[in-house]
Amino acid sequence: MEKWRYLNLSLMGRIATIKMNILPKMLFLFQTIPILRSPQLFKNWNKDLAKFIWQGKKPRIKLLNLTDEKKRGGFGLPDLKLYYEASTMVWIKDWSNLKKTKILTLEGFDLRGGWHSYLWYDRKRIEKSFGNHFIRSALIKTWEKYKNRIYQKTPLWVSPLEAIQRRELAWEKWPTYKDVLQKVNGNYTLKNQEEINKTFKNVSWFQYRQLKESFNKDKIIGFMEKESFWDKIIHLEKKETARIYKVLLEWSTETEMVKDCMTKWASNIGHPIKMEDWERNWNKRLKYTYAYELKENWYKMMYRWYLTPQKLARCYKNLQNNCWKCETQEGSFFHMWWSCKIAKKFWTKIHGKIQEILGIKFQMKPEYFLLGMPDFEMDLSKDILFNYLVTAARMIYAKNWKLKEIPQIEDWFLKLLDIMNMDILTQYLKRNQGLPKKSADWTLLKEYFK
């Protein structure tokens, strides 16, 4: 039990460890040698990370939820594969904007077409030698995975002349569609040669004809109207990897917008929980405190972490599925936390005390206590205090999780004092370091204790 609790407390700590110690080393690796072609490698790394996070025990939260961004209710665990892909996309950026001329010439010395012929016109399929190059083939693989997702139509950064004529004309600057197209009555048309020659003097009548040919082909699928995220990325000079990673992560987790646990909660409390209510907790309430221990308690409630008699009985045939407290009903997650008549005794007391401390009246709904989602009006300082009061109650309840007895109100008071002292100390230290912090106002609780 002691060991199990130790594991509980450090889940977020372990994730932070990975983020601070392992990720920078991996990023360095990805940026220097972007040629990890074996998916097995990532599987092995993920396995090692999982072993570290779960300490060899069975995972209780899906990897996809762990890697999701915090603002979407995830834990922000780095997804190494996506970081790898983001790093390779940074190289692709140079092929898109054609800026680093020297490097491009070196990397593409044996190519017959221009870079854009491979990136956009699928020349790789007819020219096999493109993929013979170790690095190129690894990079283009990532690009092709995401290309169609980013562009359903021809991007405006494409330069058809570069695609066809890179070998013949060693130009420094290539006219892109953005340079040579204009909008007439809402449709893209090709500027005339005279107009183009104003900025690109060396476009001859022959190249203009090639341009026209490409334009006629490409206008069939049309041109991107809106700037995509990639159009923005190719003009960035720094932090591209992080920006790309963020987008790739959003795509990889979009099927998990509504997480399984969220659906289960809604069915337990008997009405849907709005996305904005979840978001308020992820983006606002979880930031009230610096203490990992308190944040982690909330995550564990959301993800329904605690093992129940019902679950254990499914794994071990010799175990009963009855509730450890009333010993009569089946011990489901919601029963154990709320609908059990013994659990109710505990929450009724807590409900009464919170109303006294805050000097307000409110109903007794499970989402107020278990998820810290009050739907009644309170000012910010009461909302913060309410959050601490229910979190403390859940923490002492979790401590008695497997016991028959429910915690005493005195245990709750002690926990609250603990949290309060720790919070006041943290605030004091942060202030000394000059870091501003919206601080909790403990006056109401102090007055109550008098």
Ligand SMILES: [Zn+2]
């Ligand atoms: Zn029960």
